Amino acid sequence: MKKNILTIDRIKHIAQLANLSLDDKELQTYTQQLASVLNYMEILQDVDTKNITPTYQVLDGTTNVYREDVVGKSFSQKEAISQGKRIYEGFFTTRNVFEEARIGESTPVPSQRKVIDKYNAILTKADPKGVVGHKDLFMTKGIETTAGSRVLEGYIPQYNSTVVANFEKAGFKTKYKLNQDAWGHGSSGENSDFGPTKNPWNIKKVAGGSSSGSAVVVATGKVELATATDTCGSIRMPSSFCGVCGIKPTYGAISRYGVIAFASSLDCPGILANSVNSLQKYFDLFSAKDSRDATSQSESREKKKGQLKRVIGIPKEFLGDGIDSEVKKFFLEATEIFKKANYKVLDVSLPHTKYGIAAYYILAPTETASNLARYDGVRYGNDRNYFGPEAKRRIMLGTFVSSSGYTARYYEKAARVRTLIIRDLEKAYQKVDAILAPVSPIPPFNIGQKAGDPLQLYLMDIYAAPASLSGTPSLAIPCGFSKGKLPVGMQIMGPRWSEDMLFDIGKTYQDKTKWHEFRPEN
Amino acid sequence: MSNFVETVGMETHVELRTRSKMFCGCPADHFGKKPNTQTCPVCLGLPGALPVPNKKAIEWSILIGLALNCKINKLSKFDRKHYFYPDLPKGYQISQYDEPIAINGFLDTSFGRVGIERVHIEEDTGKLQHKKINGENLTLVDFNRSGVPLIEIVTKPDIHSGVQAKEFGQKLQQVIRTLGVSDCDMEKGSMRLEANISWGLNWSYKVEVKNLNSFRFVDKAIEFELKRQKQILDKGETPRQETRGWSEGNNETISQRFKETASDYRYFPEPDIPPMEFSDDFIKKLKRKIPRLPDEIAKEFIEKYKVRKSYAQILTGSKSLTEYAYIVFNLALKKKIEPDRMAGIIVNQKVDISKVPPESLLKKIKIKEEGKVTEESELAILVEKAIKELPKAADDYKKGKVNAISVIIGKVMSLSKGHADPIKVKEILHKKLL
Numbered sequence: 001m002k003k004n005i006l007t008i009d010r011i012k013h014i015a016q017l018a019n020l021s022l023d024d025k026e027l028q029t030y031t032q033q034l035a036s037v038l039n040y041m042e043i044l045q046d047v048d049t050k051n052i053t054p055t056y057q058v059l060d061g062t063t064n065v066y067r068e069d070v071v072g073k074s075f076s077q078k079e080a081i082s083q084g085k086r087i088y089e090g091f092f093t094t095r096n097v098f099e100e101a102r103i104g105e106s107t108p109v110p111s112q113r114k115v116i117d118k119y120n121a122i123l124t125k126a127d128p129k130g131v132v133g134h135k136d137l138f139m140t141k142g143i144e145t146t147a148g149s150r151v152l153e154g155y156i157p158q159y160n161s162t163v164v165a166n167f168e169k170a171g172f173k174t175k176y177k178l179n180q181d182a183w184g185h186g187s188s189g190e191n192s193d194f195g196p197t198k199n200p201w202n203i204k205k206v207a208g209g210s211s212s213g214s215a216v217v218v219a220t221g222k223v224e225l226a227t228a229t230d231t232c233g234s235i236r237m238p239s240s241f242c243g244v245c246g247i248k249p250t251y252g253a254i255s256r257y258g259v260i261a262f263a264s265s266l267d268c269p270g271i272l273a274n275s276v277n278s279l280q281k282y283f284d285l286f287s288a289k290d291s292r293d294a295t296s297q298s299e300s301r302e303k304k305k306g307q308l309k310r311v312i313g314i315p316k317e318f319l320g321d322g323i324d325s326e327v328k329k330f331f332l333e334a335t336e337i338f339k340k341a342n343y344k345v346l347d348v349s350l351p352h353t354k355y356g357i358a359a360y361y362i363l364a365p366t367e368t369a370s371n372l373a374r375y376d377g378v379r380y381g382n383d384r385n386y387f388g389p390e391a392k393r394r395i396m397l398g399t400f401v402s403s404s405g406y407t408a409r410y411y412e413k414a415a416r417v418r419t420l421i422i423r424d425l426e427k428a429y430q431k432v433d434a435i436l437a438p439v440s441p442i443p444p445f446n447i448g449q450k451a452g453d454p455l456q457l458y459l460m461d462i463y464a465a466p467a468s469l470s471g472t473p474s475l476a477i478p479c480g481f482s483k484g485k486l487p488v489g490m491q492i493m494g495p496r497w498s499e500d501m502l503f504d505i506g507k508t509y510q511d512k513t514k515w516h517e518f519r520p521e522n
Numbered sequence: 523m524s525n526f527v528e529t530v531g532m533e534t535h536v537e538l539r540t541r542s543k544m545f546c547g548c549p550a551d552h553f554g555k556k557p558n559t560q561t562c563p564v565c566l567g568l569p570g571a572l573p574v575p576n577k578k579a580i581e582w583s584i585l586i587g588l589a590l591n592c593k594i595n596k597l598s599k600f601d602r603k604h605y606f607y608p609d610l611p612k613g614y615q616i617s618q619y620d621e622p623i624a625i626n627g628f629l630d631t632s633f634g635r636v637g638i639e640r641v642h643i644e645e646d647t648g649k650l651q652h653k654k655i656n657g658e659n660l661t662l663v664d665f666n667r668s669g670v671p672l673i674e675i676v677t678k679p680d681i682h683s684g685v686q687a688k689e690f691g692q693k694l695q696q697v698i699r700t701l702g703v704s705d706c707d708m709e710k711g712s713m714r715l716e717a718n719i720s721w722g723l724n725w726s727y728k729v730e731v732k733n734l735n736s737f738r739f740v741d742k743a744i745e746f747e748l749k750r751q752k753q754i755l756d757k758g759e760t761p762r763q764e765t766r767g768w769s770e771g772n773n774e775t776i777s778q779r780f781k782e783t784a785s786d787y788r789y790f791p792e793p794d795i796p797p798m799e800f801s802d803d804f805i806k807k808l809k810r811k812i813p814r815l816p817d818e819i820a821k822e823f824i825e826k827y828k829v830r831k832s833y834a835q836i837l838t839g840s841k842s843l844t845e846y847a848y849i850v851f852n853l854a855l856k857k858k859i860e861p862d863r864m865a866g867i868i869v870n871q872k873v874d875i876s877k878v879p880p881e882s883l884l885k886k887i888k889i890k891e892e893g894k895v896t897e898e899s900e901l902a903i904l905v906e907k908a909i910k911e912l913p914k915a916a917d918d919y920k921k922g923k924v925n926a927i928s929v930i931i932g933k934v935m936s937l938s939k940g941h942a943d944p945i946k947v948k949e950i951l952h953k954k955l956l
Contacts, residue, residue, distance in 0.1 A: 017786055019606045056791040063799040069540045069578035072547025080558040080566060088655055090557040091662035094608045096652060139570045147569065159563050161570055258570040265793035294574045294795050367793060370602055373613020374567040378663060404786045411790065
């Protein structure tokens with residue numbers, strides 16, 4: 001790429017578009033880091049996307065989802081303004097819009113929050129009689145919800161997410177709100193503004209992210225079940241690193257209403273538990289259409305599934321360079337279990353795998369820059385100076401790749417490559433029922449080990465990207481322990497709405513293995 | 523380059539009068555409500571909230587497109603338009619970018635056809651007030667209006683004068699009111715006009731003028747702005763491309779530099795809403811719902827009832843007026859009175875149609891008709907009285923100021939409570955004064 005694209009002036013302009021005030025040091029850091037990430041994105045230019053239509057949503061062709069013109073319940077004025085910091089006679093107030101003054105307007109004051117548990121998995125203890133833990137992206141009425149970010153520190157939601165409301169209706173009260181990479185931005189659990197979550201198998205190691213707290217409380221038995229979200233591995237990665245089971249469902253299977261948005265076309269709320277059996281039991285309870293989430297209305301979810309072939313595919317592109325030898329060994333052992341269980345195991349090819357990360361790290365930041373635009377500190381929460389470094393980095397990246405003059409090269413290009421990645425999978429699923437793959441190329445690493453090199457962390461999502469970009473489900477389950485006594489996981493991916501099949505395959509495996517029964521010493 | 527053509531394009535925003543907002547169930551009727559009493563997670567932009575489009579608003583936007591002779595896009599979608607302003611709770615507005623509901627229509631004015639480039643749906647913003655509180659300049663924000671369905675109608679740069687823009691705005695108001703989908707009340711802000719003004723596309727600048735909250739201001743602002751720009755062009759300079767606002771007090775447009783921060787809307791498809799697809803059948807069904815539009819009715823008034831064009835246009839200005847005119851015209855025909863005469867009475871005497879039933883309007887004219895023959899002497903008395911009350915006008919007329927006579931005629935008309943025959947009055951005045 002042309003080296004001079006990212007001048008300091010350009011970065012300043014992007015920061016202005018993103019409504020971020022960056023100091024000189026930040027400007028320099030982001031200029032460098034974005035240059036390195038954008039340089040990596042250049043591999044997309046190798047892909048021929050002529051005549052390939054871009055994919056912006058994965059909805060089985062669903063169209064025309066509307067609501068009737070009926071008046072519903074509004075907030076009372078008191079509820080509406082309850083979270084505003086500066087209120088005047090029923091109005092929210094803000095600095096006069098005609099007055100310029102942004103930089104240095106507020107310097108974040110240090111957080112007073114205390115660490116609750118030894119793994120820093122729990123952000124808020126809610127009802128002691130509660131039974132379920134929610135990732136802190138799930139809006140819980142009356143219970144602080146932070147998204148792991150200081151922007152929302154102290155925010156008490158005025159409403160419940162559909163998932164939480166359904167849990168409560170079914171009698172499952174909220175026990176904990178759980179730590180996570182702020183806004184879902186991370187694969188290691190280190191990007192929480194309230195400190196990294198620690199791995200219960202080895203406190204020096206990362207727990208995996210972004211749903212780090214959810215995996216830890218399930219692994220340590222503090223709850224039987226925790227909610228989480230997966231945008232590109234955020235359920236699967238911590239499941240793998242903590243030795244628990246997690247389902248990243250089909251996009252649209254579980255309502256996103258009231259789940260703080262990271263990247264709207266990719267976000268999939270899901271659940272974690274200690275066995276596939278329990279995952280399946282709860283999944284059936286919470287996977288449902290929601291009239292408040294227009295992207296949960298696909299009619300395909302009710303369609304009968306076809307006959308199974310009992311064939312499992314292994315994507316050859318996943319087992320090349322960059323995979324840890326132990327991870328690979330356990331994965332190959334798992335395939336042997338399936339062969340013994342009368343599954344045919346075939347090689348399949350997902351030729352666009354290597355472009356997945358580049359496409360994902362254009363599309364997701366574009367959407368996150370948009371989704372995080374609402375946090376201005378007027379109606380709730382703190383102002384934008386409270387965003388942590390990773391959030392700022394992704395807002396800057398997303399704003400840049402969708403800014404005027406750059407969309408064709410980045411945002412649109414990535415959306416076309418997304419189409420090709422979906423086609424790879426569709427082709428594979430003509431031959432196989434499911435695809436078996438590792439979750440992470442490496443086992444859990446030391447906290448802080450990869451800090452300062454965002455690109456290296458981004459590359460850890462390589463195996464997670466295909467299911468996320470295609471909106472297809474993937475079940476992560478433990479499949480071994482490394483020499484360092486750290487869990488190793490694998491994922492079983494399938495076509496859209498094939499969760500039941502994935503659960504069946506997962507149960508077949510867990511009937512014959514005991515990896516999921518191991519627990520860390522508490 | 524010395525090619526100067528007055529070039530104006532209009533952008534009109536119309537709030538739909540649906541019961542609920544565009545993407546949530548809060549009431550859409552926000553006018554005069556206590557601040558922040560009609561909000562919910564969606565229109566307040568709370569974390570995690572998701573939009574679900576209002577079916578009626580979609581149908582109504584298609585109706586507007588059809589009424590403006592547009593092509594309805596069979597595939598349409600929503601997009602996010604990004605900018606930061608405290609009245610925009612999500613930091614983006616859900617709008618439509620490259621697949622609007624309708625494109626390529628037109629609306630005729632007496633000065634010529636005005637092309638409609640596009641009709642699209644978006645959501646309204648909250649409302650700001652600026653106030654000094656405890657010595658600090660603050661902006662107050664009320665989100666009751668946030669998320670109210672808004673239709674934007676963009677014309678081609680086919681308008682060439684202030685009056686034409688005014689007529690366009692009035693006709694657009696008539697059409698939309700006839701559809702019954704918006705109040706189009708300029709004072710309450712349910713119809714808002716903006717004009718893009720230049721002396722031709724070849725000059726590669728345009729000035730956007732906002733804050734045009736009456737048709738009169740549309741006319742005045744455009745005329746003012748054309749003059750202002752011409753003066754700059756005549757000096758050999760190019761006017762600055764900018765946004766200006768109409769200042770009622772000063773009768774001029776004023777630069778709104780504060781709005782000119784870096785703008786790059788970074789549109790992208792709204793991922794929270796599935797795309798829309800409209801079948802021919804669906805569009806046909808909607809088309810059948812369109813009532814007869816003012817132009818069509820005016821044509822009937824002119825051709826069938828022989829009403830003059832200027833009256834016909836005024837009488838098709840609102841649904842109730844049109845209905846009233848129909849009844850009056852048909853009654854008139856039965857009684858062998860020319861509908862054009864009745865039209866003249868309704869228009870010139872500003873008849874309060876909510877108070878005067880059509881039958882009594884006709885009775886009035888009967889009395890007048892009969893009265894006119896027998897009461898010439900009475901008329902003379904009234905004329906005498908009018909001249910006494912308006913000696914200056916009478917003098918002026920004697921000195922040759924022809925127009926002065928209309929003032930006296932007017933006086934006689936009012937003295938006779940509208941029963942006098944103006945032609946007779948004029949004759950009597952002639953005899954008296956010359």
